Amino acid sequence: MYLGVDEAGKGPVLGPMVAAAVLADPERLPETVDDSKRLSPDRREAIDAEIAALDTVAIGVSFVDPAEIDRPDTDMNTLTVEGQARAVRLALSGSVAADIDGPVRVVADAGDTDEERFGRRLEEFVRREPDETERADDLGPLPSIDVTASHGADADDPMVAAASVVAKVTRDDRMDAIDASYDAYGDLGSGYPSDPATRTFLREYVADHGDVPDCARRSWSTCEDVLAAEAQSALDEF
Structure with missing residues (x-):
């Protein structure tokens, strides 16, 4: 044993x-x-x-x-x-x-x-x-x-x-359980950065809330990229 x-x-x-x-x-x-x-x-x-x-x-x-x-x-x-x-x-x-x-x-x-x-x-x-x-x-x-x-x-x-x-x-x-708590966004995918469903979820959530969800690792470059893209989009609109 x-x-x-x-x-x-x-x-x-x-x-x-x-x-x-x-x-x-x-x-x-x-x-x-x-x-x-x-x-x-x-x-x-x-x-x-x-x-x-x-x-x-x-x-x-x-x-x-x-x-x-x-x-x-x-x-x-x-x-x-x-x-x-x-x-x-x-x-x-x-x-x-x-x-x-x-x-x-x-x-x-x-x-x-x-x-x-x-x-x-x-x-x-x-x-x-x-x-x-x-x-x-x-x-x-x-x-x-x-x-x-x-x-x-x-x-x-x-x-x-x-x-x-x-x-x-x-x-x-x-x-x-995490997926179920964000059911308004559909399938969250596997959670890996390479998953298109995961990246779509992050983009849509950030567009709605201005920040990544609590379930996300904000120090990951994926989150940094999504937040930067949203900030640039807001500047472009302004």
């Missing part, structure tokens, strides 16, 4: 980044578990449900919302470490981890060009005091951990693949 951790939604201009940690026996995972990017939405949802239904499993999920992503005193590499660390702490805080003898093995999909640095930072962040985005009273004593991180772990390691599925399904659910 060991823990895998991964995140989904690092690059979109809309919605949160979601990190998930799954602690279980890899032999009990669904046989078809795989990197979430290789699975259809229906298959991801089915695997997510199978993981949640395991007799012995601990799952931790954390959200890094646009307001946090837009903070000027941070960067996406650090936020990826922080998001994964929050998810790991949640998964380790219950009885499943407490029943493991010795350090808990943690395998992460490295969100940094330097795998060793990412693994080292992840271990440091897991050991830190919970930050303001967490409720300290939800976290019990944490066991010692042994962290390794590698690129492509979501494709190579079944526990990291399981975490990638949970993260992706959770983000998709959040995006569905």
